[in-house]
Amino acid sequence: xxxxxxxxxxxxxxxxxxxxxxxxxxxxxxxxxxxxxxxxxxxxxxxxxxxxxxxxxxxxxxxxxxxxxxxxxxxxxxxxxxxxxxx
Amino acid sequence: xxxxxxxxxxxxxxxxxxxxxxxxxxxxxxxxxxxxxxxxxxxxxxxxxxxxxxxxxxxxxxxxxxxxxxxxxxxxxxxxxxxxxxxxxxxxxxxxxxxxxxxxxxxxxxxxxxxxxxxxxxxxxxxxxxxxxxxxxxxxxxxxxxxxxxxxxxxxxxxxxxxxxxxxxxxxx
Numbered sequence: 053x054x055x056x057x058x059x060x061x062x063x064x065x066x067x068x069x070x071x072x073x074x075x076x077x078x079x080x081x082x083x084x085x086x087x088x089x090x091x092x093x094x095x096x097x098x099x100x101x102x103x104x105x106x107x108x109x110x111x112x113x114x115x116x117x118x119x120x121x122x123x124x125x126x127x128x129x130x131x132x133x134x135x136x137x138x139x
Numbered sequence: 140x141x142x143x144x145x146x147x148x149x150x151x152x153x154x155x156x157x158x159x160x161x162x163x164x165x166x167x168x169x170x171x172x173x174x175x176x177x178x179x180x181x182x183x184x185x186x187x188x189x190x191x192x193x194x195x196x197x198x199x200x201x202x203x204x205x206x207x208x209x210x211x212x213x214x215x216x217x218x219x220x221x222x223x224x225x226x227x228x229x230x231x232x233x234x235x236x237x238x239x240x241x242x243x244x245x246x247x248x249x250x251x252x253x254x255x256x257x258x259x260x261x262x263x264x265x266x267x268x269x270x271x272x273x274x275x276x277x278x279x280x281x282x283x284x285x286x287x288x289x290x291x292x293x294x295x296x297x298x299x300x301x302x303x304x305x306x307x308x309x310x311x312x
Contacts, residue, residue: 076173079172079173079174079177080173082173082177083173083176083177083180086177086180086181086184087180089180089184090180090183090184090187093184093187093188093191094187096187096191097187097190097191097194100190100191100194100195100198101194103194103195103198104194104197104198107198107201107203108198109195109198109199112191112194112195112198112199113195113199115191115194115195116188116191116192116194116195119187119188119191119192120188120191120192122184122188123181123184123185123187123188126180126181126184126185127181127184127185129177129181130177130178130181133174133177134174137174
């Protein structure tokens, strides 16, 4: 075994562990963000229900548009997470 | 091993042979990963967006209840200082007609604008009270006096035709 080989392996191992820890942290942060997004959407759904009972078309559409934007954000975050896992 | 014996990897029902031989699950074996959790949340998020869009479409496609004029009661049957409960504009919308003075008739939706409990008239206080959360409304114009409601009571337009009191507009939510 050439000299220096074990230290290179150890460095690679440490880097791998650090990468795994970073991935876990990123996954957790993204998870929390998406959870907040879904909570906001639940609120918007309640706003939509209120708009139905009061026949407020404008309010219902604004709530739906905001919910759609939030879904796009959640999808973007999930895609980001998948990409970061593939790397 | 004879040919009739199952191999170690053969599935038996829903269980692999090794799982039957060693039926102790590893710690966290049943847990979903963070990525799967985010995927489920994102799918739920899509579902909520679709539901919101559906509600918006439903609101646009359905017409608000028609405000057809409706008879309430003969004016002579409503005593001064008295009230009369009725339904307007639909049978699901409770409303209240007040007669605080001889020539003074007022009507409001009876639904509190906070959480839709029915309000009651307190003539001596000159207000309408929601007993659920103690929201109070002015009996003159329906504006909020106190409590959690933020919007006034919906007023109902009245007309007296040949001694009969009619609701002719307004009301509802």
